[in-house]
Amino acid sequence: MTEVSLLKVQNLRVSYPIHSSILQRRIGENMAVKDVNFTISAGQTVGLVGESGSGKSTVARTIIGLEKADGGRIEFEGRDITQSTRTELKALRRDMQMVFQDPFASLNPRLSVQEIIVEPWLAHPDVVPKNRRASEAKALMDRVGLNPDYASRFPHQFSGGQRQRIGIARALALQPKLIICDEAVSALDVSVQAQVLNLLDDLKQEFNLAYLFISHDLSVIEHICDRVLVLNGGVVVEEGTPRELFENPQDDYTKRLFAAVPVIRPWLNGASSKPAGTIPRY
Amino acid sequence: MTTAPTTSAAPAMTKARRSRWGVHTRTLVPCAIIALIAVGAIFVPVLYGYDPLRVDLADRLKPPGSVLPNGSIAVFGTDQIGSDLFAQMMAGARVSLIIGAATLAIAGVIGVLIGMLAGYYGGWLDTVLMRVADIQLAFPAILLAVLLAAVLGQGVLNVIIVLSISNWVVFARIARSQVLALKDREYVEAARTLGLGNFHIIFRTLLPGSLPPILVVGTVELGHVVLAEAALSFLGVGVPMGTASLGSTIANGVQYLSTAWWISTLPGVLLLLLVLATGVLGDAVRDRLDPRLRSL
Amino acid sequence: MTEQLVADSRRAQSPLLSVRDLQVEFTTSAGIARALDGVSFDVQAGETLAILGESGSGKSVTSQAIMALLPKPAGSIVGGSILYDGIDLAKEPVSRVRDLCATDIAMIFQDPLSSLNPVFRIGDQVAEPFRRRLGMGKKEALARALELLKRVGIADAERRISNYPHQFSGGQRQRIMIAMAIALKPRILIADEPTTALDVTVQAQIMRLLAELQAETGMAMILISHDLGVVADSASRVAIMYAGRIIETGGIREVYDHPQHPYTKGLLDSIPGAHAMGEPLRPIVGSPPNLLDLPAGCAFHPRCPIAVPECRAAVPSLREPEGAALGHHVACIRAEEVRSHD
Numbered sequence: 001m002t003e004v005s006l007l008k009v010q011n012l013r014v015s016y017p018i019h020s021s022i023l024q025r026r027i028g029e030n031m032a033v034k035d036v037n038f039t040i041s042a043g044q045t046v047g048l049v050g051e052s053g054s055g056k057s058t059v060a061r062t063i064i065g066l067e068k069a070d071g072g073r074i075e076f077e078g079r080d081i082t083q084s085t086r087t088e089l090k091a092l093r094r095d096m097q098m099v100f101q102d103p104f105a106s107l108n109p110r111l112s113v114q115e116i117i118v119e120p121w122l123a124h125p126d127v128v129p130k131n132r133r134a135s136e137a138k139a140l141m142d143r144v145g146l147n148p149d150y151a152s153r154f155p156h157q158f159s160g161g162q163r164q165r166i167g168i169a170r171a172l173a174l175q176p177k178l179i180i181c182d183e184a185v186s187a188l189d190v191s192v193q194a195q196v197l198n199l200l201d202d203l204k205q206e207f208n209l210a211y212l213f214i215s216h217d218l219s220v221i222e223h224i225c226d227r228v229l230v231l232n233g234g235v236v237v238e239e240g241t242p243r244e245l246f247e248n249p250q251d252d253y254t255k256r257l258f259a260a261v262p263v264i265r266p267w268l269n270g271a272s273s274k275p276a277g278t279i280p281r282y
Numbered sequence: 283m284t285t286a287p288t289t290s291a292a293p294a295m296t297k298a299r300r301s302r303w304g305v306h307t308r309t310l311v312p313c314a315i316i317a318l319i320a321v322g323a324i325f326v327p328v329l330y331g332y333d334p335l336r337v338d339l340a341d342r343l344k345p346p347g348s349v350l351p352n353g354s355i356a357v358f359g360t361d362q363i364g365s366d367l368f369a370q371m372m373a374g375a376r377v378s379l380i381i382g383a384a385t386l387a388i389a390g391v392i393g394v395l396i397g398m399l400a401g402y403y404g405g406w407l408d409t410v411l412m413r414v415a416d417i418q419l420a421f422p423a424i425l426l427a428v429l430l431a432a433v434l435g436q437g438v439l440n441v442i443i444v445l446s447i448s449n450w451v452v453f454a455r456i457a458r459s460q461v462l463a464l465k466d467r468e469y470v471e472a473a474r475t476l477g478l479g480n481f482h483i484i485f486r487t488l489l490p491g492s493l494p495p496i497l498v499v500g501t502v503e504l505g506h507v508v509l510a511e512a513a514l515s516f517l518g519v520g521v522p523m524g525t526a527s528l529g530s531t532i533a534n535g536v537q538y539l540s541t542a543w544w545i546s547t548l549p550g551v552l553l554l555l556l557v558l559a560t561g562v563l564g565d566a567v568r569d570r571l572d573p574r575l576r577s578l
Numbered sequence: 579m580t581e582q583l584v585a586d587s588r589r590a591q592s593p594l595l596s597v598r599d600l601q602v603e604f605t606t607s608a609g610i611a612r613a614l615d616g617v618s619f620d621v622q623a624g625e626t627l628a629i630l631g632e633s634g635s636g637k638s639v640t641s642q643a644i645m646a647l648l649p650k651p652a653g654s655i656v657g658g659s660i661l662y663d664g665i666d667l668a669k670e671p672v673s674r675v676r677d678l679c680a681t682d683i684a685m686i687f688q689d690p691l692s693s694l695n696p697v698f699r700i701g702d703q704v705a706e707p708f709r710r711r712l713g714m715g716k717k718e719a720l721a722r723a724l725e726l727l728k729r730v731g732i733a734d735a736e737r738r739i740s741n742y743p744h745q746f747s748g749g750q751r752q753r754i755m756i757a758m759a760i761a762l763k764p765r766i767l768i769a770d771e772p773t774t775a776l777d778v779t780v781q782a783q784i785m786r787l788l789a790e791l792q793a794e795t796g797m798a799m800i801l802i803s804h805d806l807g808v809v810a811d812s813a814s815r816v817a818i819m820y821a822g823r824i825i826e827t828g829g830i831r832e833v834y835d836h837p838q839h840p841y842t843k844g845l846l847d848s849i850p851g852a853h854a855m856g857e858p859l860r861p862i863v864g865s866p867p868n869l870l871d872l873p874a875g876c877a878f879h880p881r882c883p884i885a886v887p888e889c890r891a892a893v894p895s896l897r898e899p900e901g902a903a904l905g906h907h908v909a910c911i912r913a914e915e916v917r918s919h920d
Contacts, residue, residue: 051779064475108472222850262778
């Protein structure tokens with residue numbers, strides 16, 4: 001690949017301070033991310049898998065600017081984000097957006113759907129002129145598969161999957177080049193999850209989006225990602241295409257992780273521990 | 283997620299029962315009561331030609347419904363110096379309402395602003411502002427009132443200043459705790475990732491979310507403020523002599539409770555009605571601000 | 579203990595737990611939601627039944643109804659029966675059901691942290707059923723608790739028995755919950771999303787532990803989950819729920835390999851990884867229905883790819899379609915078509 005990478009993360013290090021319980025004095029730090037390196041090219045989907053405490057969410061939050069890096073570089077189109085000024089960062093926000101995990105918590109309950117989708121344009125007024133915002137918001141709703149007639153409804157009137165579509169519409173509003181999906185489909189029911197995954201796939205084709213896809217669900221990662229990084233203890237232990245990792249994991253941790261993934265029909269590959277031919281009763 | 287019907291149904295039930303009683307009723311009835319008191323406070327003293335300094339010893343301590351020598355009927359009786367109690371109550375309500383509303387507005391705005399800034403920025407700003415609040419709490423309001431009265435003299439404005447100074451802390455604390463609870467919510471983080479500035483996040487995202495409990499506290503505080511004003515007036519550092527307030531009327535009547543119960547009781551009932559109406563109104567307003575109930 | 583004998587002899591012929599036509603309603607501001615509508619199933623001793631469904635399908639309400647844990651006063655059983663040991667739990671007062679549940683029917687939940695009391699040492703919490711129900715002394719009860727903690731795989735149990743819940747990881751807390759659940763040797767264990775909050779490697783360990791314990795004790799298990807994969811290894815039978823009804827039930831291999839209800843088939847098709855890579859998923863269109871406003875007839879028909887006008891006419895009841903294996907029941911008038919599309 002000769003193309004310039006969209007996002008380049010080098011030696012990223014992030015820690016959380018530990019405060020003493022009474023005096024709130026800093027007594028140490030908890031290294032959430034120790035040393036993470038990877039790149040994302042335009043239009044590429046990179047997956048970050050790992051279990052809780054692996055640091056995968058911290059990586060995402062640091063890239064989007066919700067946490068501060070302690071060391072290393074995060075380059076977006078060649079510019080180092082960690083050294084950027086506030087105004088530079090604000091400009092970067094346009095190109096980088098995030099879809100959050102919890103479709104119930106990530107939408108302001110006091111704003112209507114239209115207000116939620118218009119909000120990004122309040123921060124970046126030049127993206128869409130004022131008089132076209134309402135119609136553009138409705139167009140976005142339509143694009144993500146929501147009925148534009150519901151623009152004045154509130155988040156609580158939608159189901160989980162529909163809310164996640166609202167979150168995606170909001171992320172799309174600034175026409176970003178990279179969308180970070182932090183467990184974006186984990187809270188959804190499986191039938192709805194598939195709809196949202198397909199939507200993300202379609203949008204990727206249409207807008208040449210790159211995704212950083214964070215999930216604990218390996219089957220989701222396998223489905224949507226071009227490359228996968230396995231994170232354990234704040235370090236990338238293995239990297240490769242999903243096929244390489246699923247079929248021939250090298251690292252011990254990766255092997256254990258993939259072996260634990262539940263199989264839908266364990267009897268098909270002879271992995272079942274259940275005696276065959278149990279008589280079904282009703 | 284998996285228990286969706288149950289977890290959402292339980293709180294929905296209590297909400298439902300409240301809303302069935304009618305957000306409309308709960309808004310309109312207190313509004314009507316407050317409006318009635320306000321109208322009375324504006325016009326009744328004028329119509330009665332109420333003069334707080336007039337002393338008419340012949341008409342002292344007449345029970346409600348008495349016919350006075352000048353032929354008029356004192357519906358609520360007269361007080362210890364022969365003033366018509368109804369007119370005096372309404373004049374008192376006027377002062378109490380002005381002091382209450384002004385104090386809440388000043389203390390509320392200052393307190394909420396300080397609390398939100400402290401909660402949002404944290405760090406040394408939070409430490410400094412909240413220590414100031416602690417010091418303020420430790421300093422008795424009465425002492426402050428005496429001090430201010432000594433410096434500025436007695437007056438309604440001074441009472442408002444004193445009560446504002448002693449009440450902003452309540453608003454600051456509740457606003458701060460609300461901001462602390464809300465600022466790490468995903469939707470607030472989402473606003474940050476959109477590139478929205480601190481000003482927008484504080485006033486457009488956090489403030490609306492923090493408002494409901496603040497409103498409820500505000501309505502409770504109205505009662506406190508009116509009572510505090512009564513206490514200050516009782517001690518002679520509140521509204522000056524010759525300005526009737528609900529508090530001073532109640533205070534004056536206390537020593538006549540056994541012989542002329544109405545002097546303290548009737549303004550007390552009016553005060554109760556006022557506090558109750560604002561309390562219910564605050565609750566209803568909170569529900570109206572809740573989008574989950576707006577659709578019902 | 580004669581009761582026990584009677585019960586044992588009865589167990590030989592009849593199911594341990596028999597839920598019949600169970601109906602549960604929730605009163606909400608917007609109306610009455612029928613969370614369960616005619617749910618029937620049997621559980622035999624020693625078998626594992628998986629109840630699968632998405633949010634709002636009623637799978638958790640089923641367990642709450644059995645354990646008398648329905649949130650009062652919003653939710654209540656309005657019809658049907660829950661027969662356990664000749665007693666209809668649906669008709670008994672809550673206190674009696676709870677009493678019975680303390681010894682015979684145990685339950686573990688999704689979130690072990692909120693089910694454990696944060697201010698007591700876990701040893702005391704695990705020992706508590708022994709002391710309260712069996713009247714053991716403190717020492718003896720703690721010894722039994724230690725035994726149990728070792729059995730569920732708490733490493734260094736001697737030392738950790740005096741730790742508090744927050745000092746354990748999520749997986750360990752779930753192990754502790756399991757220890758408490760099996761303390762009094764229940765005959766039925768209901769596990770409501772036992773691994774949903776856990777990491778995938780821990781999930782595999784917990785599922786293995788549950789299977790082992792079941793083999794040891796011969797208890798019946800009801801596994802409630804939204805995840806078709808998690809239960810595949812341990813369940814022998816499965817009941818798929820949609821909008822408060824069981825829409826397909828049967829042996830798990832039969833149901834997974836030859837789904838006969840379009841919803842089940844759609845669920846299986848929605849799972850990523852079940853496809854060739856790079857191919858789009860085949861999700862079920864639309865959203866799960868609102869229980870307050872269920873579509874007429876079959877609740878699934880608006881999302882169903884093979885719906886016909888008759889689907890709107892009546893709610894289909896469970897039946898054994900032609901060509902289906904014994905015990906495979908489907909609530910769909912076009913079940914045969916689903917199979918032929920296979």
